[in-house]
Amino acid sequence: MSATDPNESPAIELINVSRRFITPDGKSMTAIRDFNMSVARGEFVAVVGPTGCGKSTTLNLVTGLASPSSGEVRLFGGPVNGIDPRIGFAFQTDALFPWRSVIDNVVAGPLFRGKPREEAYARAREWLARVHLTGHESKYPHQLSGGMRKRVSLAQTFINEPQILLMDEPFSALDVQTRVVMHDVLLDLWSEAKASVVFVTHDLEEAIALADKVYVLTSGPATVKSVYPVHLPRPRIVSEIRYQEDFIALSKTIWDDLRDEVTRGAARDEARAA
Numbered sequence: 001m002s003a004t005d006p007n008e009s010p011a012i013e014l015i016n017v018s019r020r021f022i023t024p025d026g027k028s029m030t031a032i033r034d035f036n037m038s039v040a041r042g043e044f045v046a047v048v049g050p051t052g053c054g055k056s057t058t059l060n061l062v063t064g065l066a067s068p069s070s071g072e073v074r075l076f077g078g079p080v081n082g083i084d085p086r087i088g089f090a091f092q093t094d095a096l097f098p099w100r101s102v103i104d105n106v107v108a109g110p111l112f113r114g115k116p117r118e119e120a121y122a123r124a125r126e127w128l129a130r131v132h133l134t135g136h137e138s139k140y141p142h143q144l145s146g147g148m149r150k151r152v153s154l155a156q157t158f159i160n161e162p163q164i165l166l167m168d169e170p171f172s173a174l175d176v177q178t179r180v181v182m183h184d185v186l187l188d189l190w191s192e193a194k195a196s197v198v199f200v201t202h203d204l205e206e207a208i209a210l211a212d213k214v215y216v217l218t219s220g221p222a223t224v225k226s227v228y229p230v231h232l233p234r235p236r237i238v239s240e241i242r243y244q245e246d247f248i249a250l251s252k253t254i255w256d257d258l259r260d261e262v263t264r265g266a267a268r269d270e271a272r273a274a
């Protein structure tokens, strides 16, 4: 097959992408410069970088919410044309409707997409079972813990069978123990769904525990500083993996690289504030 066969192309490609913004005082500001990234089908990519470097802007380019000022973004070999139904999202704050029960939240996507009611509810029950929430279907979001809400949120996302999943610090508001549980739930769902994931995080250990590849970004404008493949075997148990020697060694290597950017970003922020 040729390299341009759409069945063979990566799920996501950013090719020499730059994105500029006009600041409120009328100056041009470059958030992303000459950015290259390729996410294979079914691959889990984590993106780490200093605060404000351009991670969320990168995700916005993939969703079509932002367009590149130059360069090209491709999904499965084709151009990005507005909001793509093949993409699912997970953000720091979940998108649960407070006035709907757990199951009515999960069923919302399939009903919106025209699935018959009975089938949609049966699927929603299946997904709630996969995130260990059987028996909680008729509760309301305010009656759930943070971790339970996140699990509803994941069921709500995965039920739509996204081929691409964009996650922007989805677990950063959770306590440490709940986060680790969520990591295992996510890896379990992902390994079955075979979606391509871009997972943005400030937490390097989270990035290594979950991903096939870790992208380290520069302190802004964001470019790719380095890409580290993670060769830890799967299936992974996140609560255990972080004590393994090769995990610790890789954390140290990537942190040595990332630390320079974090220091540079902090110095720049201080200079701007002065």
Ligand SMILES: Nc1ncnc2c1ncn2[C@@H]1O[C@H](COP(=O)(O)OP(=O)(O)OP(=O)(O)O)[C@@H](O)[C@H]1O
Pocket: 021, 022, 023, 031, 049, 050, 051, 052, 053, 054, 055, 056, 057, 058
């Ligand atoms: N719509 C916009 N207009 C102007 N500037 C913007 C816009 N969106 C983002 N920026 C700027 O682009 C830069 C990158 O922002 P972005 O939110 O992508 O960073 P980030 O790495 O996700 O940040 P954080 O780590 O704090 O979540 C920032 O300086 C931000 O102020």
